[in-house]
Amino acid sequence: MKKLLFSTLALCLMACCKETKPVVNYEVIPLPQSIEYTEQEPFQLDAKTVITYPQGNALQEKNASFLASYIQELSGMPIKTQAGVTNGKRIVLKTDLQNANQEAYQLTVTSDQITIDGASPAGVFYGIQTLRKSIDVTHPKALVFPTVVINDAPRFAYRGMHFDVSRHFFTVDFIKQYIDILALHNLNKFHWHLTDDQGWRIEIKKYPRLTEVGSMRKETLIGHLLKDKPHQFDGKPYGGFYTQEQIKEIVKYAQDRYITIIPEIDIPGHTLAVLTAYPELGCTGKDYAVGTKWGVFDDVLCAGNEASYKFLEDVFDELTELFPSKYIHIGGDECPKTRWKECPKCQAKIKALGLKGDGEHTAEQQLQGYVVSRIEQFLKKKGREVIGWDEILEGNNISQDAIVMSWRGTEGGIAAAQRHNRAIMTPHYSLYFDYNQGEDPSKEPLSIGEYLPVKKVYDYEPIDPKLTPEQGKYILGAQANLWTEYIASPAHA
Template sequence: MKCKLLILTLAAALLMSSCAKNYEEKPYNNGVNIIPVPKEMSVDTTKHFVIDNKTTIVPNCDSARNVAEFFAKKLRVSTGYNLNIGDVAETNSIRLDLDPSFMIANEGYGLSIGNGGVLIVASTAAGLFYGMQTLMQLLPAEVESPEVVKNIEWSMPYVEISDEPRFAYRGVHLDPSRHFVDIEFVKKQIDVWAMFKINTMHWHLTDDQGWRIEIKKYPELTTVGAKRIEGEGYEYGGFYTQEQAKELVAYAAERFITIIPELEVPGHELAAISAYPWLSCNNDTVSPRIVWGVEDIVMCPGKESTFEFLQDVIDELVEIFPSEYFHIGGDECPKVFWKECPLCQARIKAEHLDQNPHHSPEDCLQSYVVKRVEAMLAKHGRKIIGWDEILDGEINPSATVMSWRGEDGGIAAAQKGHDVIMTPYNGGMYIDYYQGDSKIEPVTIGGNSRLEITYAYNPIPDTLAKLGQGGHVRGVQCNLWAEYLYNDTLREYRYYPRSLALAEVAWSPLEKKDYADFCRRLDNAFVRLDMHNITYHIPLPEQPNGSCNFVAFVDSAVIEFTTSRPVKMVYSIDGSDLTPSSKEYTEPIVLKENTLVKIASVLPSGKMSKVREITVEKQQYATAVEVENAVEGLKMHNVAGMFLNVAELEKATGKAERDTVISKLSDIRSVENFGEPLNGYDNYASIAEGYLRIDEDGVYYFSTDNEEFWIDGVKLIDNSGEVKRFSRNDKSVALAKGLHPIKVVYLGHIIGGWPSVWNDGKVEMRKSDAEKFEKIDGKIMRVES
């Protein structure tokens, strides 16, 4: 019997040895990869604590037990170990001690891994939770796997960590008003944000384009205000029931994330006015806005019924959201109708709002609205946050200001004694902005918030630091507005990895930040995101002076690539599909024949970016044409109507038409007193034809936001079906000196919430050796006289 036991023991040992040998150390698991980086940390990588099926988690109280159970359940998924919640600590235990007298207050914690096991101490349950999140990041990234991972050692280096957040408010903004997302998607994001110690979700529930939260006293807010008919003709909508919202609040709270709702007042409320027209000054019969931008029709503060409505809505919202703070909006509120509204002007007189020498009566009227809404919330023991426009008047010192129009609003607010949350659009905090070359990235509002810019932001401006007023900065938030988030994949693509950069900006000491090391740690974090099926931005290979997927050349082409942050690139020029082990790009590619270049970025995990395919074509200079009696301008033909594509235009009959000659391309979308009105715009098609003067032989790149651009009888650019912003279909062509026939097609329509009439009709070009595009102007356009 003893012999059999010995054999079994040896067999088990050999099996364990075999499993250990089968485990291949992944490069992304090398080193310590904690995001956000802790305040103080020492590491001994020569010694390790290993979690196995005998490890126990030992909490010292009920609150600690809740944290223990949360992570025991989480660890069970990936390790397969059913970790016991015990009462007696041993050397193979993870102790969770909640100690109100612990020297690090609030969300801070101490984490010690050594010969005696693991000890996490904090003065709050939140601190224990964040200590455990740090522990999870000390384990291999596979710990986030949704299924059991075998042949892996769940080991952590010995460490001593003392950690606490730099800021109490560490926020991410979610906008379902422009484009809706379901509750399960939001839960998925909350799971990830909690991993990186983000503690606030700002939920933008109302706006011109949609009201997204059920209010039982006003059912038409969701039956009417939650739906819109898009410019393309289909219905779009969605909203959250109160039970769904409560469920989400509880889900977030379990992960120590507070959800702060935003009720926009008094502007950005066309959806509410669509449901209840009496909320506006003129009882406007309208529909939720189907284009982006700012709506002139706003709530009427001259009517007492407006405040009764707001009180009723707030009374229901406070029962759903237990957060200390409510966001009340207050931004971008045009006051044109207030100036003409007798009731608003009467309110101004009655409340003496026309006697402030520093602010207009209408600005003071908005401040009046803010104060009344603040009072409504104060009855429920709540405080307000508002965008920095709420400073355009007099507001109570208890209001917290969210500074988005740069830092000036935050600085002014702090100097007046207000607490501030920094979220400046120009500080990398607007993550709906581009994070790579707009020529190849999905369309968005514009701007530039590359990862490095987001990471570099310091929420305490030098001005406040020098004045000793930095303490008024409660925290920082990144905003993701959803105008151009047409699906969940795009939304995640913009959130990540920039929300991880936000996490480090908000938590870690300024002196601990190191962008190069952050990028190294991201490689590990990306694997964790993969385990949660999160889509994230991988830098695409970019070309200088604007990327282009069609490169013409005459003698030879030199194709050069960079990335927005250091990452390996692989490519092929023989038509073969790419793999992570394809030829690595290390220097410009020189080509002399027609070639299809395939190129992608590759992460240390082996995950690849989208593969770019660039057609490189050898051409002869296209021959110029002779035109007698050519004068400046283009012929333009207009057809009234809204056309989503050229095929619809070609089938159109019985439409009003007209012909004229234009002197500049902007005239194709500024035709007056012509077209078929829709949503306040006169829609029509323009076809401008003539000739383009080329001053010297060369390869020329063209770009336009119009529907089509033709040259020498060839359709060079086709933007059909796309949002007409920031052209992503640029092409180049070899042209001889002289005149070349061109045709520009403009279609008046709304696609993806963007009216094409908002563009300027331009066509841009640059010679291949030029750095910037220039508009084609009337001086080089020609038409036969």
């Protein structure tokens, strides 16, 4: 405490005497675990400062380039990078930190040197983000860093952000900008929602009609789905998709920033775009159209048709070639059983599998469990693990390896952890960023309509008190979701 008071006083005196303002504040978001100021002259960063990194280490060389570019962007000051050691003012990047958490780092500022020591290059990258965020962009020219020792490591291995490009499509450049924002906040997972009723957004070479037909809708709803009736539409065709080359480019961009992209192909519901392109995969086989409004639709993949499974396996074959992530998201949410109850093929599949319902789940819910389990087993053979929305718990078919994403509240995550399945917490009332930030809807952009202030997001605790310490270990982390039914532009996103 004395050191903190001393440093605060010293900064205030320096501000008064030199008629400047302190330009560095280490209390950034996310807040480092430990910030200990030391009683030395501050470090003055100038154009003679050199960023050094270990000889022959490509990841650290890239880290050094990132830091140099951040400093130049903030201050206009070009900073050199150099392999090996150097004399004079320097920022040293190294990976000598001994810590079981590979994303841990120690940031040390002395009078003549800044050192970012990580347990891995990823840890160094997060130390770089803390240093970058500490600079007050309103006074970037005089970069004076108070001397300090910061020790930090993330509490959760999974720190995610989701983005829906199905309802509205966003360019490659904006996806990169989105990834940059994730990196700035030390997030390490990007959940990319690529398919839904309103558009299929990824090129699959074996099924070209997915993008030729499934990526385009004839028009889009104007106004709110529930509040503005009768429904009106804009009459404008809308579409877009990412080529496989663009996907590879974005995956590499994220990897360079220590972010894993987790792709989502939403099945067996939310598949109107698929059925419009390949109607034979639906229960009725006709009268499908890519969704022009939001919500949940009765037409879903036919779970009794073996062609549906061949289609899914082919799609996931190409997907896993594009995305190295060990996690693949398969959706599993909001799948009405209306068509399955009426479909001879689905009912025959239910009979063949001996599904009779168990009091808690209907036979059709158990059939969805079969679909999820079958795709899970297919992906497991490819060395991947599935994530699904909390509906995948229905039917009791998922294996211990499946990961539950709890969105309808915390109950799904709690249930998963209690049965020793891993879970990621994304409860809508705390972590859905398409909600209003202000209490007065008339002063907010059009949104789905609920109120979620920033403080509620910041205060969210992923491990529910209902869980024992042992069960709490199955909570991988948390994720915020951004759905884009009512978000059509990069500025709004």
